[in-house]
Amino acid sequence: MQKHNLEPENWVEKYGDMLLNYALVRVKERDMARDLVQDTFVTALKSIPTFRGEISEKNWLYLVLKTRILDYYKKKKEVLESDMKKDDEDDDYFNDKGHWLKDKLPNEWTTERMVESEEFMAILKACTDKLTPSQALVFTMKYLDGEEADDICKELNISASNYWVIVHRAKVQLRNCLEINWMS
Amino acid sequence: MISCKNATLLIEKKLATKLSVKERLRLKLHLFLCKACADYGIQSAWIDKVLKNLHTHDQLSVEEKKSMQQQLNQ
Incomplete structure (x- = not known):
């Protein structure tokens, strides 16, 4: 199976808008959606050692964002x-x-x-x-x-x-x- | 006979899962006699289809991207 790599230097440019829209339909407020995306990048960067390359970079970032959104709802x-x-x-x-x-x-x-x-x-x-x-x-x-x-x-x-x-x-x-x- | 409220709830369930035989029969009878709920059923199935195509098209501003990138570079 092909191993996937991470390129954090390209994340914002490549996935920023996609993740923003994903968050936006879920939390409605744009500022909150943007903060969740920002948070996702920071969390993902810290979690790089746990990335095993089994899923694509894009799907992995989506997973991180999804967890952030669920956390946000649990708080609410x-x-x-x-x-x-x-x-x-x-x-x-x-x-x-x-x-x-x-x-x-x-x-x-x-x-x-x-x-x-x-x-x-x-x-x-x-x-x-x-x-x-x-x-x-x-x-x-x-x-x-x-x-x-x-x-x-x-x-x-x-x-x-x-x-x-x-x-x-x-x-x-x-x-x-x-x-x-x-x-x- | 089941109420319209129950019938429409069963319609929603039916769109996603399999109903029990009892539920199916009850719903069928209700829809046979109730035009409003029968219409609801057709419309609800159609709404389900279009809901799957609902997206937003927003973008991060240059400044927002810059500030995110800066945080990542720290």
């Missing part, structure tokens, strides 16, 4: 927990019997409008920005990283039923936001 765990509790309590979409509230009832979408235009992607982005921090984190791991439910639960230390409640609530909210802003 209280926010995450109160967020989840809130998700459980109030429901803006279903009544206490679990039926759709009248004004939230999904309408049929005209399929010819369901194209992925730039305009639509902008609306999608605006709608995902409205998700709560825990919803956004779960969504990123699920859709952008393509992680399995089991792994996400383990990494965030949440139960499977908690996970599905978050995914469900987020999707109901997102769908409604798209319907209001795109279909009307």
Whole structure:
């Protein structure tokens, strides 16, 4: 198997923007994303002796950044927990019997409008920005990283039923936001 | 019959994993009778597809890169 090498002198130029975008979709605030990238480079540099060359330099840096982001969320765990509790309590979409509230009832979408235009992607982005921090984190791991439910639960230390409640609530909210802003 | 809230939760599960036979039957019956949730199911599957294409295109400024490089050189 080919052994990979590290070239720290090229990291910032080669991977800076990529890592920034990776962090940005996860933490939202640009300053925080930039600090996490900076932190990643410094941590990686210190960890060079542990690099065994089994994965590429790029993937290794992504791994370091991912750990930094999870650490960041663990520090914010209280926010995450109160967020989840809130998700459980109030429901803006279903009544206490679990039926759709009248004004939230999904309408049929005209399929010819369901194209992925730039305009639509902008609306999608605006709608995902409205998700709560825990919803956004779960969504990123699920859709952008393509992680399995089991792994996400383990990494965030949440139960499977908690996970599905978050995914469900987020999707109901997102769908409604798209319907209001795109279909009307 | 299961509620719309439960039905849509099962729709989300179904998009990612396999449902049990019982869950599948319950969902099928609900979707047969409930147009709103059936629409939700179609739309949700479509949203799943486009979500995977969502990216940002930001860049580090020259100054930011410089300061990162400086820290690495220390």
